[in-house]
Amino acid sequence: MSQVKENDTVKVHYTGKLKDGKIFDSSKDGEPLEFTLGQGTLIPGFEKAVMDMKVNDKKTVDISVTEAYGDVREELFHKVENEQLPEELKPEVGLGLVSKDAQGNEHQFRIIEVDNDHVIVDGNHPLAGQELVFDLELVDIK
Numbered sequence: 001m002s003q004v005k006e007n008d009t010v011k012v013h014y015t016g017k018l019k020d021g022k023i024f025d026s027s028k029d030g031e032p033l034e035f036t037l038g039q040g041t042l043i044p045g046f047e048k049a050v051m052d053m054k055v056n057d058k059k060t061v062d063i064s065v066t067e068a069y070g071d072v073r074e075e076l077f078h079k080v081e082n083e084q085l086p087e088e089l090k091p092e093v094g095l096g097l098v099s100k101d102a103q104g105n106e107h108q109f110r111i112i113e114v115d116n117d118h119v120i121v122d123g124n125h126p127l128a129g130q131e132l133v134f135d136l137e138l139v140d141i142k
Contacts, residue, residue, distance in 0.1 A: 003052045004141055009036045011140040012050060017133045024127065032139045043068050046134060053138040063132045069125040076123035078109070091119045 004010055011032040016025040027033050037047050045067030053059070065071060085091065097109045113120035 002141055003054050004037065004050050004138065006038045006051075007036065009034065009142040010050060010138060011142075013137040013139055014046075015135040017135075019131050019133065043132075045132070049134060049136060050138065053136070055138055055141060058135070058137045060133065060135050063134065065129060065131055068130065068132045069128045072124050072129040077112075078121050078123070079118050080121055081118050085119070097121060 011034045013027050013032045014025075015023060015028060017023050035041055037050065043063065045061070045063030048067070049059070049061040049063070082091070089095075091111055091114045093111055093114060095111045097111065099107050099109060101107065107123055109121035109123050110126065111119050112122045
């Protein structure tokens with residue numbers, strides 16, 4: 001039986017949890033996640049965990065902050081004055097925003113604080129700074 005190696009396309013069922021057991025994502029009620037190893041589309045720890053698995057293998061892995069979404073970076077917090085926001089926007093904590101830089105690249109932000117004249121936005125991934133746990137089941141190797 002073959003094992004997963006670099007550049008293989010695989011299908012994996014997964015359940016992602018925080019260290020406290022809270023589930024943040026799962027494929028169990030849907031289609032398995034399909035991806036090709038080595039393309040950098042997933043966090044490094046997830047790809048490393050799938051390496052060498054065989055079809056029908058199951059395992060649980062702990063993924064460190066550095067192998068997941070990295071540390072929370074203070075430089076990704078920004079104060080935005082209300083007049084810089086679209087007029088129709090009603091700022092609320094948790095609301096997602098998209099901003100384009102001078103090169104046209106889009107950046108995702110979440111409002112984490114609302115004040116009378118400004119908001120504070122966070123450009124970190126919502127799981128930054130978190131150690132993660134994944135239950136994995138390899139469904140297919142293509």
